[in-house]
Amino acid sequence: MKIITLLTDFGSFYPAQMKGVILSQLAKKAQDITFVDIAHDIPPQDVRAGAFALLSSARYFPPGTIHICVVDPGVGTKRLGLVVESGGQLFVGPDNGLLMPAAKSLGTPGNPLQAYKIGPLEDLSLSHGFPVPSPASNTFHGRDVFAPVAALLALGQSPAGIGPRVRPKDLNFTEAKKTDWGFEATVIYVDRFGNLILNMRTVPEFQLSLLGIKLRRVATYAQARRIEPLITLGSHGFAEIAVNDGNAAEAFCLKAGDRVELEEI
Amino acid sequence: MKIITLLTDFGSFYPAQMKGVILSQLAKKAQDITFVDIAHDIPPQDVRAGAFALLSSARYFPPGTIHICVVDPGVGTKRLGLVVESGGQLFVGPDNGLLMPAAKSLGTPGNPLQAYKIGPLEDLSLSHGFPVPSPASNTFHGRDVFAPVAALLALGQSPAGIGPRVRPKDLNFTEAKKTDWGFEATVIYVDRFGNLILNMRTVPEFQLSLLGIKLRRVATYAQARRIEPLITLGSHGFAEIAVNDGNAAEAFCLKAGDRVELEEI
């Protein structure tokens, strides 16, 4: 059983086309597949939000998993396509940093990630006998490039055979900055509960406020009173501002990408 | 082939983490799995709406199905985690009533549901050799408790081996109340068409109105005129107020949890 996950900002029906492309290749070889959709509602073109969702999720999958990840503002430009191998898992997507936080988190000093550039699809196609759209769409490499490459990998192709090794573009979730009055942080993701996930890997020991409103430091939402704003270390390992039984994004009028100033009080 | 369904209020990417945890366990034993997402857009923390969606859906699945259900305002408190067995199906989730309407609907007088408390995960872990996050997250038992338990069940663990029998907390979809003028009911779910699903298992024989507007009693939407408000017995077995070719939730400004007074006219 091969596991392929998908993470995109595509919404509906485009991800199904990617699955169709993969199934068409694998059906011929009777290779079973289990698809897992990580997310298709990443805010459009928000590479950092996509990278966060992938970083949070990849570690829970077993070795051998192939992740196809497409948040790709540069589609149709000269940006490279990549296969990245790390910790026994494979990541396929654009070379814009999307894959990097997850891939780096799975690597070890003795066994760091390896990145390979996806070469001309026509060449891969010739050597593996699978059909390739000609020309590939200028707007949908998820279906016309990354899905066929993932199918090849699922059928046993080694990443090194996909193309030459390259140094991929990096992406840093910059740690929130300590300032004179507290922290300057960025909202990297807003989840369905309106919780604001920050680029901070710890919750400071001292009392913080946001926009003049005290944030209660808690270990679990239920320790706060109803409608009380709080800050906690989320299950993903990042600090998160929430409102118990409420919606912090609405209460503070904040969205992914916004800067926040956390004051020490 | 083992079937595992998921029903949560998590939105995207957290459910994928639960699937990753399960696949990581099952991959080792070459146990195939078919995941079915029932819903991940239950209104946040709305246990009753989640219980309705589960009640409506569970009966269509075959014996042996495992349902992981997480709408869990009490996560991180002392509330128990449960495995409930009923009608040959298994339900895993918090002890807040979420599982009960579905589980009760599958039981029979001679073979009622059985509920088991999920014991300390460390103990389960020792006896089954699967890794358990230590400590379990205070905010995401879906991934750190319920998913590992579901994996154990999928691998053949008996529910009785998960923990001691307990009496679970119940949840009643209170039947709408007959009043002097008609019915007092509650909207338990609003579906994607804006149909208002009520806590009534029958549609009364007499003519009803809502907010002064007559609701046509029909057997099928198409029996109403365009934009005509109607009441019908939905395919889920509950009364439902709809607007033919329109959106009743918008027309009446109602949402899940709202009380409605249906007047006999």
Added chain:
Amino acid sequence: MKIITLLTDFGSFYPAQMKGVILSQLAKKAQDITFVDIAHDIPPQDVRAGAFALLSSARYFPPGTIHICVVDPGVGTKRLGLVVESGGQLFVGPDNGLLMPAAKSLGTPGNPLQAYKIGPLEDLSLSHGFPVPSPASNTFHGRDVFAPVAALLALGQSPAGIGPRVRPKDLNFTEAKKTDWGFEATVIYVDRFGNLILNMRTVPEFQLSLLGIKLRRVATYAQARRIEPLITLGSHGFAEIAVNDGNAAEAFCLKAGDRVELEEI
């Protein structure tokens, strides 16, 4: 491995009931299944938008795929249910045109599509020994008619055995009309990026404007400047109006079904 796709306007939890019905039949015969959700967020009752999503997606699936498609304003009326066979794929759904653009696109002059009317389910049920809800719901044929029929087909039933051949209702994505000043077109779909997909299979060679705003003709979004309105041939083969790094549906206040006048400038 059998592939079954689902395309509906149902939102959540109703599609899971359809999968449960299918799994209940297939589990008995140990027939493996791979479900692919094409979309469940088709605008409510928008048959044309559903037909577009299906047309765009079906070609990527391998022969033998079964597509269950339900956008069904006429449920509960005398409209027929259909099984359509084309290009080795099968389509199951209402006879309202939804299936036709996709089915026609897969047929060839020598091997055109064949359509079969779904007969009384009681008869099918008797001959195949599967249980059928009695009576079938008046509001949810997706679960009570189309899902059981798809299960039968997945188990090897020939489409011709489902019912007599019929001539299905057609649906044309009328090509945009050439007018004195340019084109009169219709928005058939708005994707998650706010891109407006038009009923035009080519992008005219000359310069166009919409509401007085020039649309840059490009081969890829990245050729436009930031926030520049553009027109391009989308990966689905239809003309699409977009705003680079923006949202055309919001910028032009347009939605699926709206008419647009494209002026030659």
